[in-house]
Amino acid sequence: MRVVLRIGGSVIASPINPALINAYVDLLKELKRLTHEVAVVVGGGALAREFIGVAKDLGLDERSQDEVAISVSRIFAQFFLQKLEELSCEAVPLTIEDAVNCLREGKIPVMGGLKPGMTTDTVAALIAEQLDADLFIKATDQEGIYNRDPRKHADAVKLERLCFEDLSRVFAESKHRAGIHQILDPEAVKLLKKGRVRVVVVNGFEPENILAAVKGEKVGTLIEQKRKLS
Numbered sequence: 430m431r432v433v434l435r436i437g438g439s440v441i442a443s444p445i446n447p448a449l450i451n452a453y454v455d456l457l458k459e460l461k462r463l464t465h466e467v468a469v470v471v472g473g474g475a476l477a478r479e480f481i482g483v484a485k486d487l488g489l490d491e492r493s494q495d496e497v498a499i500s501v502s503r504i505f506a507q508f509f510l511q512k513l514e515e516l517s518c519e520a521v522p523l524t525i526e527d528a529v530n531c532l533r534e535g536k537i538p539v540m541g542g543l544k545p546g547m548t549t550d551t552v553a554a555l556i557a558e559q560l561d562a563d564l565f566i567k568a569t570d571q572e573g574i575y576n577r578d579p580r581k582h583a584d585a586v587k588l589e590r591l592c593f594e595d596l597s598r599v600f601a602e603s604k605h606r607a608g609i610h611q612i613l614d615p616e617a618v619k620l621l622k623k624g625r626v627r628v629v630v631v632n633g634f635e636p637e638n639i640l641a642a643v644k645g646e647k648v649g650t651l652i653e654q655k656r657k658l659s
């Protein structure tokens with residue numbers, strides 16, 4: 430199976446969690462042993478936001494703030510690369526093409542951000558589109574997608590599965606609540622929908638959830654194409 434794994438900065442970088450990074454490295458080795466092809470995209474989380482704050486204080490514009498956040502995400506990608514040694518590519522891919530080539534060479538590409546104004550969700554979705562991936566996994570800091578923001582509403586219900594159209598509705602409803610954390614960037618969702626990629630959102634603090642998702646077990650929230658009524 431061809432998998433794109435997007436690991437939230439909220440999971441490995443907020444605060445930096447070396448034990449968890451090591452657990453992910455073991456997981457990637459296991460996926461490789463099981464003959465799966467995996468491309469990884471990591472974010473910079475709280476550390477990236479801290480650097481964005483510094484850039485702001487320095488009077489730098491948004492583009493420069495983004496560039497700094499991208500650099501931070503690439504440092505996390507580098508940790509993976511160094512730990513994976515010959516299983517990964519020689520350097521952090523700086524383009525989608527580099528990541529795709531790395532995977533085609535039988536390696537595990539691990540990349541961070543790509544360009545200002547984007548999110549790492551979109552970077553991962555672009556890779557999934559290029560690779561015609563079977564599965565896109567978002568490892569995040571929640572158990573999956575909820576009908577309302579679980580951090581604000583104790584009665585929020587986790588959705589087991591939904592289609593892309595339902596997801597747009599959940600996003601639309603939460604949009605006017607300022608500052609809500611979008612579990613998946615709508616831009617990425619658009620690409621994944623178009624590419625007909627299956628998406629699973631799981632709690633990334635337990636890397637075994639990723640293995641479960643790859644095995645097709647019920648975990649987190651599954652987003653799929655609308656099934657035709659027969």
Ligand code: UTP
Nearest residue numbers: 437438439472473474495498542543544547549
């Ligand atoms: P993300 O918000 O995509 O990563 O990027 P994250 O830290 O993993 O987020 P969680 O854990 O899912 O919440 C962080 C910031 O990096 C810049 C943007 O400023 C973005 O808000 N960035 C990232 C870019 O400008 N371009 C990219 O391609 C990626």
